[in-house]
């Protein structure tokens with residue numbers, strides 16, 4: 001049986017207690033199944049005869065007993081989400097009701113859909129390409145206006161068009177090269193302007209390069225960034241988390257070692273999703289096994305972080321515990337070169353003592369940033385001074401973080417509007433392979449090495465087609481669609 005032979009059903013809305021909930025059927029038996037469980041209020045209506053894109057009032061009925069009063073929407077193949085016959089029951093959004101309607105559909109012959117299976121069908125039936133299918137899922141998980149813009153453009157086919165354009169360009173170049181290979185002796189081949197061919201390949205390479213560069217710029221927006229709040233005990237890490245979240249998420253107390261586990265929450269900073277992790281404080285003499293485990297988790301958070309807020313207490317001198325933290329951070333910074341560390345000096349409401357022993361501070365600074373500083377004025381520019389007690393400095397801190405990752409400065413709005421990028425790491429990885437093949441082809445001599453050039457371009461084409469989902473394996477599809485919601 002083909003993947004598309006059966007009729008699938010799913011609850012397309014989250015299970016909970018809500019005003020409405022949707023149960024959706026798709027497949028060749030959708031109308032037949034719907035007719036067996038749905039009785040129209042106007043009894044003269046026959047569901048399978050109703051016009052497409054129309055909605056009708058009626059009842060879900062089991063053994064003559066009414067289960068719910070619902071609206072049913074009919075969408076006929078091929079002009080539906082999946083290109084198949086689709087029926088949507090808009091029910092009351094109770095868990096029991098929705099599960100019951102689902103169960104009845106299954107009883108009448110439907111199969112419960114896999115996550116993303118409706119969208120997968122839309123893809124397999126050729127209504128959308130793979131980039132559009134992926135955009136559906138990303139759109140659902142979007143958390144900011146900029147994410148929304150990026151994914152909705154992709155959903156409308158911008159990414160697909162960009163890739164199709166490159167495919168077409170390469171196919172045209174290949175047609176010329178293949179002509180030269182096929183008829184090497186004939187006059188025609190003498191007329192091939194190989195300089196022009198090379199120039200065309202270079203143009204394609206440039207096109208791909210722009211796409212890659214733009215895509216890299218929006219990566220933080222797509223994937224969000226990880227931020228770890230790190231420091232010794234009692235410097236105010238949990239207070240800072242609470243301030244960034246604008247509510248009291250973590251327990252704050254003067255007892256050192258209050259936060260024993262990592263706590264993580266996501267905020268949206270000017271469109272940038274940031275996962276903040278508040279960590280257990282680091283100190284030399286841990287009190288017990290739980291604190292030891294907490295410290296391990298802190299190390300892990302440092303490892304995962306794109307940006308580390310190294311929090312210091314400005315009202316006391318640097319001590320050995322700050323050095324221990326610096327040690328942890330430095331180990332990871334050395335390993336990965338794009339990890340960002342930001343010094344945050346807290347308790348600015350109290351007299352500043354952190355620079356009293358400036359040599360110590362210099363040593364600490366060097367440990368993390370691998371360079372010397374001369375005097376505190378340098379730090380004044382670089383670090384962010386805050387007071388969680390007085391809620392001061394938080395704006396500066398947010399601004400600084402936002403500036404570091406802010407794509408609006410790096411990306412012009414026209415590019416955002418035109419969707420000149422790919423929208424996830426799968427697509428980007430493939431595009432980088434394509435770039436290599438195309439670059440490689442340019443190192444060859446034409447027409448002498450025409451066969452190798454053609455081979456490189458052919459490989460580039462195969463990869464490009466994977467982005468939009470041509471000749472893609474079932475395993476890859478499964479991975480892509482498994483991250484979807486059920487019912488989409």
Ligand SMILES: Nc1nc2c(ncn2[C@@H]2O[C@H](COP(=O)(O)OP(=O)(O)O)[C@@H](O)[C@H]2O)c(=O)[nH]1
Nearest residue numbers: 234235236237238239252253254347387388389
């Ligand atoms: N004076 C002052 N005290 C603060 C400030 N921020 C935090 N504290 C206090 O420092 C102690 C430790 O704070 P907490 O956030 O639990 O630190 P953590 O151990 O690093 O998570 C608590 O008593 C806080 O009230 C601040 O900006 N100024």
Ligand SMILES: [Mg+2]
Nearest residue numbers: 237238258259
């Ligand atoms: Mg804490």
